[in-house]
Amino acid sequence: MAEPKTKYDRQLRIWGEQGQSALEKASVCLLNCGPTGSETLKNLVLGGIGSITVIDGSKVEVGDLGNNFMLDESCVGESKAKSVCAFLQELNDAVKAKFIEEYPEALIEMNPPFFSQFTLVVATQLGEEKMIKLDRICREANVMLIFARSYGLTGFVRISVKEHTVVESKPDHFLDDLRLNNPWPELRKFAETFDLNVPDPVAHKHTPYVVILIKMSEEWTNSHGGSLPSTREEKREFKELLKSKMVAIDEDNYKEAIEASFKVFAPPGIKLALSKVLQSADSSFFPFSIAIGSDLQQIINDSSVELSSTSSDFWVMVAALKEFIATEGGGEAPLEGSIPDMTSSTERYVNLQKIYQAKAEADCLAIEQRVRNNLKKLGREPESISKATIKSFCRNARKLKVCRYRLLEDEFSNPSVPDIQKYLTDEDYSVAMGFYILLRAVDRFAANYNNYPGEFDGPMDEDISRLKTTAVSVLNDLGCNGSTLTEDLINEMCRFGAAELHAVAAFIGGVASQEVIKVVFLS
Amino acid sequence: MADTAPSRSRDLDKLLLRAGNLVGPTFEPGTELRDDLQEYARILVVGAGGLGCELLKDLALSGFKNLEVIDMDRIEVSNLNRQFLFRMEDVGKPKAEVAAKRVMERVSGVNIVPHFCRIEDKDISFYNDFNIIVLGLDSIEARSYINAVACSFLEYETDDKPQEETIKPMVDGGTEGFKGHARVIIPGVTPCFECTIWLFPPQVKFPLCTLAETPRTAAHCIEYAHLIKWDEVHSGKSFDPDDPEHMQWVYSEAVKRAELFGIPGVTYSLTQGVVKNIIPAIASTNAIISAACALETLKIASGCSKTLSNYLTYNGVAGLHIKVTEFVKDKDCLVCGPGVLIELDTSVTLEKFINLLEEHPKLQLAKASVTYRGKNLYMQAPPVLEEMTRSNLSIPLYDLMDKVAKDILHVTGVTGQSDKKTSCLRKLRVVFRGVDGVTDMDMAGGA
Numbered sequence: 001m002a003e004p005k006t007k008y009d010r011q012l013r014i015w016g017e018q019g020q021s022a023l024e025k026a027s028v029c030l031l032n033c034g035p036t037g038s039e040t041l042k043n044l045v046l047g048g049i050g051s052i053t054v055i056d057g058s059k060v061e062v063g064d065l066g067n068n069f070m071l072d073e074s075c076v077g078e079s080k081a082k083s084v085c086a087f088l089q090e091l092n093d094a095v096k097a098k099f100i101e102e103y104p105e106a107l108i109e110m111n112p113p114f115f116s117q118f119t120l121v122v123a124t125q126l127g128e129e130k131m132i133k134l135d136r137i138c139r140e141a142n143v144m145l146i147f148a149r150s151y152g153l154t155g156f157v158r159i160s161v162k163e164h165t166v167v168e169s170k171p172d173h174f175l176d177d178l179r180l181n182n183p184w185p186e187l188r189k190f191a192e193t194f195d196l197n198v199p200d201p202v203a204h205k206h207t208p209y210v211v212i213l214i215k216m217s218e219e220w221t222n223s224h225g226g227s228l229p230s231t232r233e234e235k236r237e238f239k240e241l242l243k244s245k246m247v248a249i250d251e252d253n254y255k256e257a258i259e260a261s262f263k264v265f266a267p268p269g270i271k272l273a274l275s276k277v278l279q280s281a282d283s284s285f286f287p288f289s290i291a292i293g294s295d296l297q298q299i300i301n302d303s304s305v306e307l308s309s310t311s312s313d314f315w316v317m318v319a320a321l322k323e324f325i326a327t328e329g330g331g332e333a334p335l336e337g338s339i340p341d342m343t344s345s346t347e348r349y350v351n352l353q354k355i356y357q358a359k360a361e362a363d364c365l366a367i368e369q370r371v372r373n374n375l376k377k378l379g380r381e382p383e384s385i386s387k388a389t390i391k392s393f394c395r396n397a398r399k400l401k402v403c404r405y406r407l408l409e410d411e412f413s414n415p416s417v418p419d420i421q422k423y424l425t426d427e428d429y430s431v432a433m434g435f436y437i438l439l440r441a442v443d444r445f446a447a448n449y450n451n452y453p454g455e456f457d458g459p460m461d462e463d464i465s466r467l468k469t470t471a472v473s474v475l476n477d478l479g480c481n482g483s484t485l486t487e488d489l490i491n492e493m494c495r496f497g498a499a500e501l502h503a504v505a506a507f508i509g510g511v512a513s514q515e516v517i518k519v520v521f522l523s
Numbered sequence: 524m525a526d527t528a529p530s531r532s533r534d535l536d537k538l539l540l541r542a543g544n545l546v547g548p549t550f551e552p553g554t555e556l557r558d559d560l561q562e563y564a565r566i567l568v569v570g571a572g573g574l575g576c577e578l579l580k581d582l583a584l585s586g587f588k589n590l591e592v593i594d595m596d597r598i599e600v601s602n603l604n605r606q607f608l609f610r611m612e613d614v615g616k617p618k619a620e621v622a623a624k625r626v627m628e629r630v631s632g633v634n635i636v637p638h639f640c641r642i643e644d645k646d647i648s649f650y651n652d653f654n655i656i657v658l659g660l661d662s663i664e665a666r667s668y669i670n671a672v673a674c675s676f677l678e679y680e681t682d683d684k685p686q687e688e689t690i691k692p693m694v695d696g697g698t699e700g701f702k703g704h705a706r707v708i709i710p711g712v713t714p715c716f717e718c719t720i721w722l723f724p725p726q727v728k729f730p731l732c733t734l735a736e737t738p739r740t741a742a743h744c745i746e747y748a749h750l751i752k753w754d755e756v757h758s759g760k761s762f763d764p765d766d767p768e769h770m771q772w773v774y775s776e777a778v779k780r781a782e783l784f785g786i787p788g789v790t791y792s793l794t795q796g797v798v799k800n801i802i803p804a805i806a807s808t809n810a811i812i813s814a815a816c817a818l819e820t821l822k823i824a825s826g827c828s829k830t831l832s833n834y835l836t837y838n839g840v841a842g843l844h845i846k847v848t849e850f851v852k853d854k855d856c857l858v859c860g861p862g863v864l865i866e867l868d869t870s871v872t873l874e875k876f877i878n879l880l881e882e883h884p885k886l887q888l889a890k891a892s893v894t895y896r897g898k899n900l901y902m903q904a905p906p907v908l909e910e911m912t913r914s915n916l917s918i919p920l921y922d923l924m925d926k927v928a929k930d931i932l933h934v935t936g937v938t939g940q941s942d943k944k945t946s947c948l949r950k951l952r953v954v955f956r957g958v959d960g961v962t963d964m965d966m967a968g969g970a
Contacts, residue, residue: 009601013796013803014700035584043806046604063533065631069580072629091607152537153818153828206737341740349739350785401841454537488544495543499534502584503818506577510810514701514839517807 004048004094011047018392019521020048024094026119026520027051031104031134033084034500035068036150037124039509042070044516045088051096052088053118056081057103067502108134116141120520122512124148125500128443135160135408144519148512150505151442152496154435157511159405161519165314166401167393168521174399175263177336178210181217181228182268186355191215196245204247208344208352209257216242216257217264229265238264252343269331296333299400300325307378313385316378317393318400320370324363333397334363364394412440417479424483434485437478438493441471454497464494531632532557535586538827547826556825561588561632564824567653568592569642569669571618573804574659574696576608577813579622582657583630585821591653593638593645594619605806642668643946647933648897651676651691655820658695659813661802663723664945666695670708670716671858671948675933677710679861683854685711694819696812700803701839703812705831707819713833714852715859722834726800741781741788745797748776764799773798811837857885862931862950869921869955873901876920880934886949891936895924903936921955928958 005012012020026049030037033056041052060075060083068084075083085099104123107114108130115121115137123134123145131147138145138160145160183191191214198204220238221228229238239258246254299305300322304315311319325333337360339353368390372382423433445467446452453463468490475483530536539557543550566587568578571594582590596618598609608625609618619637627635638645642665650656650672660666673691680686693708695716708715733739734747753762753773763769774794781789795801815835822830831847838844857863863885867876873893880888893900900915900923902908915923924930932951937944 006600007603009604009792009795010801010804011604013792013801014805039810042607043605043810046607046806048604062529062531066531067534067584069584069629073631090610344737344739346737346739346784346786349737454541460541492543492545495537495541497537497541499537501534501538501818503581503814503821506581506810506814507818510807510814511839511843514805514807514811515843517805518839 008048015517015521018388022521023517024048024050027053027117028516029053029055029115029118029121031055031107031121031123032125033070033080034064034125034150035502035505036148036155036500036509036512037122038068038070038084038088039506040122040124040148040512040516041084041088042091043510043513045092045095045097047517048092048094049520050119052085052098054081054085054088054097054099055102055104055107056084056099057101057106067500067505069502105130108137112137113141115143118143120144120146120516122146122148122516124509124512125150127446128440129447132408132412139407146512146515146519148508149439150500150508151439152493152499152501153504154439154493154496155504155508156436156439157508157515159515159519160408161403161405163312164403164405164519165312166399166403167314167396168399175266176338176340177333177398178213178263178339179268179332179335180210180213180264181221181266182332183214184359186359187214190352190355201247205251205253206343206345206348207253208342208348209253209260210339210342210352211348212242212245212253212257213260213264216245228267235261235265256342296398296400299402302402307374309378311378313389316374316385317367317371317390319374320367321393321397323370324367328366329363334367334394335360336395336398337361338395360394364391367394412478415478420478420480421483424480424485431489434489435493437471437474437485438467438489441467441474442493442498444474445470452498454494456497460494464491467494532586539586539825543828545828547822547829550826552827557586560586560824563589564655565589565591565653566820566824567650567656568659569656569665570594570659570661571622571637572596572602572659572661573605573806573809574698574813574816575618576606576622577809578657578659578696578817579608579626579635580630581814581817582820583626583633583635585817587820587824588633590623590633591636591638592619592623593640593642594622595639595641605804605809607806647672647675647894647935647948653691655823656691656693657816657820658693659816660695661697663720666716667720668946668948669693673708674710674715674717674859675948675950677859677950678931679711692823694816694823696816698804698808698812700805701808703808703837704835705812705815705819705837706834707823707831708833709823710859712852714850715856717858718853718856719834719850738780738784738786741777741786741790741793742797744780744784744786744789745773745777745794747780748773749798752776752780770795770798808837808839857949862952864952864954866954866956867920869919869958871920872917873920873923874916877901877916880936887938888934888936888947888949889938891934894933894935895930920953921958924953926958929954 008020028041028044028049028051030041030052033054041054045052058080060071060078060080062076064071064080065073065076070084070087071080079099079101081099081101085097089095089097104126115134121134121138121143123131126134126147135145139162142162147156147158147160149155179187191211194207194211194215196207196212196215216238217228220241229235239261242254242258242261300318304311305319305322307316307319321333325331335356337357339356342349344352368387371385371390375382375384420433423429442452448470449466453467454460471485471490475481536557540552540554542552564587566582566589568575568582568590571579571592575592575594579590579592594617598613598616598618598621600614602609603611608622613621617637617639619639623635623637627633656669656673658666658669670693673693676689676691678686678689690710690712694705695708696705697703707713729743729746731751734743734751738744738747749762774789774791777789777794781787819831822828832849834848834850836846836848852859854860877891877893880886880891890903892902899908899912901912924932930953932953933948934951935946935948938947939945
């Protein structure tokens with residue numbers, strides 16, 4: 001056996017040992033192992049998921065060989081679940097792989113408790129009625145569920161998880177936590193040891209920009225009745241002020257200060273510490289899920305922060321965080337503790353780094369004590385949340401995210417009509433929304449006529465007109481009376497004839513596996 | 524149901540045999556289209572790594588039967604978390620060969636020819652044999668090279684109208700962690716790789732004085748050991764990133780330096796990452812991007828649906844965001860434009876011409892090898908070819924080009940400043956002064 005560390009090196013660089021260990025503990029159940037399901041599992045098996053259980057009741061047909069890489073000629077007539085499982089096992093012997101030759105529909109109807117043994121269920125190519133039933137089963141058993149469907153050139157992936165809390169969201173753009181306009185005493189004292197007008201040019205060009213901005217921001221507020229630069233004109237003035245302090249044109253530290261000056265302009269406190277980018281990143285295209293989102297203010301005011309015997313570790317920590325912000329934190333979340341690289345002498349940079357780290361550690365310790373207290377109050381083992389977990393929580397406190405997903409049946413019975421109507425007429429989204437309606441319509445079609453529109457060869461006119469009627473009835477049931485879909489789109493859906501194309505399945509399966517990894521990390 | 528014979532292309536047939544309203548302009552559905560794709564479409568996959576493995580599988584299951592793959596690398600253990608065609612016992616073998624063999628074993632009827640070599644090792648004409656080139660690469664230089672090769676085939680009818688039959692479409696994919704891109708490049712129609720080179724920002728390099736005098740981060744300490752200390756201690760011996768002993772030496776030197784300056788964070792893993800510029804990679808993202816590329820390849824080849832126009836980004840870092848952007852062509856692009864126009868007297872020798880290229884303000888192309896219509900006029904390497912073509916140097920280019928008044932020439936060579944030389948390929952429109960039928964302002968290329 002080669003060292004797993006080397007084998008997994010390229011992914012450990014993303015999610016670390018902690019993420020890998022969560023992956024290796026997860027047990028995943030796959031329903032239907034056509035190409036969509038097979039490709040989803042392939043990506044998970046390669047990454048080292050703990051165990052997989054493949055469930056499919058069908059036998060391999062010649063047609064399956066044309067869209068599923070896990071099957072070859074020797075499999076024809078054999079159980080599809082068995083054949084796919086054997087190939088997947090070949091990819092990674094560290095994964096426990098087993099199969100059950102059974103139709104998922106039968107398990108959903110006859111044996112709901114079966115699903116409670118898994119961390120997560122990936123349900124592929126399932127009709128709407130069974131999806132709704134499975135959704136309810138998994139929600140009650142607190143099992144995460146991901147649906148994936150490939151249909152011609154379209155398809156979907158959807159997540160159904162009661163609550164999805166993200167600690168390490170690693171957003172691309174996030175404001176550094178530097179407290180430039182609100183330094184704590186040690187940081188202020190450190191800044192005071194510098195003189196920006198120091199005559200020595202070497203010392204002048206090696207003053208870290210953090211120090212420059214702390215001092216200049218203080219100078220500004222002192223001369224502006226305590227307020228920060230806020231108008232465009234004031235911000236420009238502030239930058240001019242920084243520029244005027246330069247003594248040579250090659251002073252990179254001052255250039256960095258001017259570039260980073262926007263970090264001074266954000267008022268202190270958690271409310272506005274969030275970048276706009278992340279907030280907009282959270283609004284989903286469709287009214288599928290309810291996200292209470294990444295606004296920390298919103299999270300600490302969520303009702304889950306009132307702890308009870310069923311509170312998860314996440315909410316125990318959020319409760320501690322809330323107390324911290326109201327007390328020691330003085331309105332701020334715990335300090336993140338890391339600083340970006342900046343032009344500086346080594347010694348000054350290292351000292352600055354130590355000041356930030358010390359404060360972050362102190363903040364973390366304060367939160368840790370509150371977490372231990374909360375656990376004690378709940379009658380739980382005070383050490384049951386590890387120090388490492390609390391540390392990671394503190395480091396990411398400003399980036400916490402909470403997502404809650406509606407049940408499918410909620411979405412169908414209580415849809416957001418204005419949103420649907422908006423997207424149906426929107427230039428950019430009308431096709432996507434059209435397919436959303438049609439993907440539901442084809443299941444209703446199949447329930448009525450026992451086959452999918454265009455599934456069999458021959459003239460399609462009848463299927464096209466039936467699908468049109470069915471789509472209208474779906475729209476009416478959603479409360480979107482009067483809305484229509486284009487002929488071209490309905491035609492296209494019939495042309496697809498429920499085909500499961502390999503490239504589409506690989507795409508959908510790829511997305512599904514990426515989402516599995518993301519939700520597994522948080523369980 | 525009973526009248527349908529079992530067929531491998533059960534699902535694909537729906538797409539290829541049926542008419543539709545949301546299809547490409549050239550779509551002619553029918554069994555002939557399906558059979559032509561199998562028989563005549565020739566696709567080259569560049570790279571047999573994370574994307575390449577997926578691409579070969581996806582294309583083999585998308586109706587293509589004639590595939591070739593080119594890759595110079597051998598299989599490493601760290602490939603196995605995503606390059607699913609490789610097993611532990613394959614470590615050390617050429618990627619292209621193993622990947623081709625595995626896919627042929629599983630998908631009957633498909634033929635994949637592997638090429639275990641550098642992309643520059645092949646003649647330009649090799650690339651002209653394919654209908655579509657699909658790129659699964661992780662380097663900007665390699666993309667740039669293939670792009671230049673594909674664009675070099677392009678000829679124009681007039682300044683802004685490319686000749687249909689000279690267009691060599693490319694589909695390019697790339698990933699990093701949870702993010703990736705897929706794009707369609709139709710030279711002369713959509714922007715080529717070079718038109719939008721700004722999309723790939725250059726790698727961050729630390730100033731040497733920071734490394735030597737004011738290190739602040741773990742990466743600074745590692746690069747000091749790698750770029751400065753190594754040469755000081757090992758005079759003349761070059762550093763080999765694939766030699767574990769070399770890597771270990773850099774690591775321990777970096778640790779020493781970090782301790783000296785009180786800088787935290789130097790680990791062996793980080794050392795490897797910084798020195799080899801490792802890009803994190805996972806199976807799922809490669810699968811997504813490759814599938815998108817394979818689907819575009821099928822759409823270009825068959826017209827079964829409208830192609831991506833023209834650049835898709837996928838970001839799964841926070842939530843999931845897919846965006847399609849329609850970038851525009853750079854009219855003055857040296858690579859996909861009609862080619863730099865060079866006017867010459869009929870007496871100019873090949874040697875003089877090669878010297879001119881180095882001084883040309885737009886080209887600055889050194890060590891040029893010159894090809895005319897597939898014929899090597901002068902080759903810098905390998906030595907055998909150099910010797911064979913050396914005698915041409917003293918012959919006027921006009922004579923070497925069969926005394927045509929104007930035509931297209933291909934030159935390969937190196938460009939760039941001293942610190943970053945890259946090999947490149949350029950298409951040139953050569954016009955000879957004073958030859959019948961050519962006025963000075965006639966810019967049209969092509970013969």
